């Protein structure tokens with residue numbers, strides 16, 4: 184937390200701002216059922232307010248948020264005063280705070296330090312509280328909490344909830360107000376959102392979480408709408424009663440259950456704080472598997488005479504406490520590990536989780552990063568895991584609670600789930616990649632973009648955006664398809680598209696006999712940039728010959744040695760090349776492409792240019808191309824690209840925002856050009 188304000192003026196100003204801000208969030212959450220911030224962020228504001236009030240007690244405002252419950256009712260429902268106030272609960276976030284609570288109770292009641300204080304403990308259901316008034320056993324009124332003093336009349340709406348009896352069973356006091364939580368089960372929440380979407384289409388209202396769905400469904404003007412919403416109820420207390428219903432909290436809840444109202448089966452009576460904390464741990468472990476959302480455990484002093492003496496302070500009873508779960512953490516079951524294939528072929532494992540609400544958001548997936556991470560956590564489907572969500576970051580698994588259970592370890596797949604090609608990790612790398620390059624659907628768009636990029640085939644009028652559109656519309660799914668595009672198929676894509684189609688087809692035709700270096704570079708084999716592509720072609724002469732040797736190298740060590748002995752080629756390049764051609768799908772795509780295009784034989788230094796053999800540095804923002812493309816262009820022109828400016832640098836290409844490198848170039852007298860100047864050099868070069 185930030186340091187507390189130092190002066191009265193600063194403290195008063197911050198308290199004023201916090202009062203307004205918290206009031207706004209109360210309204211959004213309680214009245215509009217549309218919160219804008221997470222519960223954890225809200226709780227942080229409340230705690231900040233309380234800390235300043237504790238340090239500056241003379242500045243506590245009459246409208247202090249610490250004295251308020253919920254938000255005043257507003258809108259269409261009738262407002263009714265409660266016979267007895269409906270309060271909130273104080274929060275605790277740690278075991279120490281729970282122990283402090285019991286110590287406070289003892290001090291207040293003047294009990295000896297070690298005197299036993301029995302507590303009830305039960306889940307804190309994340310719904311909205313509702314007070315049900317029964318007179319002579321019949322349900323006559325139901326009110327929401329509102330601001331604690333005045334609630335909204337939801338009697339007719341509540342009559343549609345099957346859990347709530349119209350008539351109490353057995354002998355009940357003539358007046359009995361039963362209080363509890365109206366909530367929506369997690370499954371029902373998912374189905375409700377799906378149903379709203381199906382019924383109302385894209386603009387359908389979607390609830391953020393079960394709590395919002397329950398509140399929005401109960402507080403309807405028309406009870407017929409509420410009737411279509413799957414609401415449930417769990418009792419956790421009472422309000423006005425014409426006679427005492429029991430002498431302890433636990434016994435009273437037993438009577439309420441006997442009258443036919445649902446009471447949590449996780450309600451227990453604990454004799455010590457340790458017992459209560461053990462029950463908290465048990466509920467936390469079961470949290471994800473409970474049919475409804477909970478955000479903590481509620482403890483109440485069991486003895487009713489003590490509750491009466493303890494009374495209330497501010498907005499909450501002294502005899503009750505909400506022990507909240509850490510907002511950003513939850514336990515759940517890992518159901519499955521799926522593999523996602525990225526655009527560069529990287530296989531990323533994703534944990535599919537039993538849904539759990541963390542900080543108001545339902546979480547079903549978490550990233551597992553890579554095989555090393557899976558091994559570190561030792562996770563397998565069926566394990567219980569601790570999940571952490573920080574801010575808006577994708578949730579992560581931080582701990583495996585059942586890693587010691589004997590179960591088979593999960594093994595990383597050896598094939599790409601998208602295309603079936605072999606998936607491999609390279610020497611010394613953790614990432615596992617699909618080798619299906621050209622045919623892997625997950626990688627296709629990226630590959631196509633690379634194939635037509637300026638450093639590769641460079642087809643006029645066929646840029647990244649265009650090729651993406653063609654891919655999306657099913658016109659082009661492999662490089663070979665580009666050469667099968669016809670004017671007839673293209674023209675209807677644009678208004679008056681004939682000229683455009685004719686020009687594009689002509690530009691494509693011009694590349695039917697491409698430069699072999701650009702062609703090979705365009706295939707996008709890992710580690711084969713344009714310099715490497717040139718080195719390979721210089722050695723093997725044609726792309727066909729290169730493919731032959733690479734295929735032979737799978738079994739023939741001599742062929743492999745031929746590749747590795749090419750100047751400038753290391754084992755990583757050789758490996759990538761051999762792997763590429765070892766993949767049946769890649770060979771098919773390659774053959775298909777070569778039935779359409781006929782790369783020229785290598786003809787020496789095809790790219791003689793004014794920068795051949797020179798060292799170029801790119802700096803600042805490039806506006807018409809990516810760094811990778813600029814680099815590929817430079818390499819195509821026979822230049823070396825370096826990351827830093829030194830005495831060896833021949834040329835600096837600087838875009839906007841260039842800083843220290845530009846300065847260095849000036850100091851060293853290195854010539855500097857802009858992006859347009861670079862484009863001219865590229866354009867001048869015959870390909």
Ligand SMILES: NC(=O)c1ccc[n+]([C@@H]2O[C@H](COP(=O)([O-])OP(=O)(O)OC[C@H]3O[C@@H](n4cnc5c(N)ncnc54)[C@H](O)[C@@H]3O)[C@@H](O)[C@H]2O)c1
Pocket residue numbers: 208209211212213218219220221222223225226252253270271272274305306307308309310311312313328363364419420481505
């Ligand atoms: N995100 C936001 O903008 C926003 C705004 C306002 C409030 N909130 C959330 O609401 C909380 C404050 O609301 P609050 O005043 O209702 O307090 P609370 O929800 O922390 O606790 C009190 C309520 O818990 C409920 N409850 C559930 N199970 C219970 C049980 N077994 N026994 C007794 N009560 C039980 C009752 O309805 C009771 O009124 C905040 O801590 C925050 O989580 C969020």
Ligand SMILES: [Zn+2]
Pocket residue numbers: 524599600601602603604617618619620623624625
């Ligand atoms: Zn694949």
